Amino acid sequence: MPPLDLHVAVFGASGAGKTVLLAAFYRAQTQPSFQEEYAYKIQAVNKAQGNQLLGRFYRLEEGKFPEGSTRFDEIEFDFFPRDLPEAAVRVHWYDYPGRWWEDDPVDAEEREAMRQGLLKLGMSQVGILLADGAKYRSEGTGYIRWLFEHFADECDRLRRTSAATGEEVSFPREWILALSKADLFPPDYGARDFEREVCRDADDQLAKLCSVLRAEHAFGHRFMLLSSVAAPADSQVDPRTSLGVRTLAPAILVSTVEGAVREAQATRKEKSAKETFFQGLRDLVQFVDSVDDFLPKRYQIVSKILRFVSIKDFASTRVDRLKKVREDALRRGDTFKAVLTGMVAALRDEEGLRAYHQNQ
Numbered sequence: 001m002p003p004l005d006l007h008v009a010v011f012g013a014s015g016a017g018k019t020v021l022l023a024a025f026y027r028a029q030t031q032p033s034f035q036e037e038y039a040y041k042i043q044a045v046n047k048a049q050g051n052q053l054l055g056r057f058y059r060l061e062e063g064k065f066p067e068g069s070t071r072f073d074e075i076e077f078d079f080f081p082r083d084l085p086e087a088a089v090r091v092h093w094y095d096y097p098g099r100w101w102e103d104d105p106v107d108a109e110e111r112e113a114m115r116q117g118l119l120k121l122g123m124s125q126v127g128i129l130l131a132d133g134a135k136y137r138s139e140g141t142g143y144i145r146w147l148f149e150h151f152a153d154e155c156d157r158l159r160r161t162s163a164a165t166g167e168e169v170s171f172p173r174e175w176i177l178a179l180s181k182a183d184l185f186p187p188d189y190g191a192r193d194f195e196r197e198v199c200r201d202a203d204d205q206l207a208k209l210c211s212v213l214r215a216e217h218a219f220g221h222r223f224m225l226l227s228s229v230a231a232p233a234d235s236q237v238d239p240r241t242s243l244g245v246r247t248l249a250p251a252i253l254v255s256t257v258e259g260a261v262r263e264a265q266a267t268r269k270e271k272s273a274k275e276t277f278f279q280g281l282r283d284l285v286q287f288v289d290s291v292d293d294f295l296p297k298r299y300q301i302v303s304k305i306l307r308f309v310s311i312k313d314f315a316s317t318r319v320d321r322l323k324k325v326r327e328d329a330l331r332r333g334d335t336f337k338a339v340l341t342g343m344v345a346a347l348r349d350e351e352g353l354r355a356y357h358q359n360q
């Protein structure tokens with residue numbers, strides 16, 4: 001069976017930390033110690049791109065940060081179980097340049113790149129909006145309000161311009177709000193604190209953004225802290241201090257399943273009002289043979305995911321139990337169960353709990 005395709009669209013103004021994040025994401029998950037602990041590993045589908053990412057990371061270690069880029073970037077990563085030859089999950093990562101959100105395309109080439117990029121957006125199950133941690137640290141609430149308002153306006157503008165060309169853009173319905181450069185915050189600051197501050201101080205702006213994205217239930221519920229490399233102003237970059245980069249792929253996986261459940265609930269409107277996520281999940285599992293018939297294409301991998309991860313494992317908060325299931329799957333050579341359960345476990349370990357928080 002080919003790997004399960006997860007598509008993630010990453011947004012953030014230039015300088016927010018997207019390029020550095022990609023290098024840290026790759027580097028952290030290629031480490032032998034990562035594979036030992038998490039029981040899966042990452043590989044770039046295109047080896048040359050993988051080497052470029054590593055090169056970028058090694059330069060970071062020497063204190064050289066990347067040149068700003070305004071290109072749309074696209075890269076694919078496979079996740080393999082430890083010691084098994086086949087990949088279980090493929091993450092397609094789309095890096096949307098901040099400039100698209102600010103200016104019109106400069107020429108026909110950029111216009112075409114933009115058109116192609118926006119088509120990819122329609123395939124993405126999850127969107128990540130990267131809030132610049134350095135700006136939030138120095139400007140406070142005003143920055144978050146600005147970010148939501150600005151992003152809402154620009155999404156609105158993109159939707160209108162694309163509709164005018166006859167191809168209406170479709171935004172992901174599941175979103176993660178991620179705070180970059182989390183190393184600039186105190187060590188006990190967690191995703192839960194970030195969630196509290198955002199909901200307390202920017203709820204109006206959040207509501208407006210949700211309505212523009214037509215994702216009332218999907219934006220503003222998942223929060224992440226990310227640190228690619230700790231880079232204190234006067235000392236060397238410390239590449240061992242990343243946070244949340246190992247939590248990203250698991251968060252994307254679980255958000256995709258949640259999206260499918262929500263989608264299925266929405267098609268049965270009369271039931272969905274009070275139905276919990278787990279009731280919805282149970283329903284999906286029951287109809288797993290036919291879910292592909294009524295779910296939109298981007299969610300059709302969910303029937304496969306649900307064949308390998310039980311509801312019990314999805315709901316389990318016990319890392320030891322999840323790790324046992326994972327190790328059993330590895331012994332049996334069950335590629336999919338090993339990686340998928342390993343990812344769920346990663347969301348519940350110490351780093352996962354600090355870096356990821358879901359409020360509903």
Ligand SMILES: Nc1nc2c(ncn2[C@@H]2O[C@H](COP(=O)(O)OP(=O)(O)O)[C@@H](O)[C@H]2O)c(=O)[nH]1
Pocket residue numbers: 012013014015016017018019020021065066067068069180181182183184226227228229230231232
């Ligand atoms: N403290 C800290 N600074 C970071 C981190 N990631 C990026 N930066 C800083 O932010 C700058 C912009 O990052 P970059 O990834 O190029 O932003 P992009 O424009 O969104 O791709 C970098 O040159 C670094 O100075 C991080 O994890 N921690």
Ligand SMILES: [Mg+2]
Pocket residue numbers: 015018019020068069
């Ligand atoms: Mg960049």
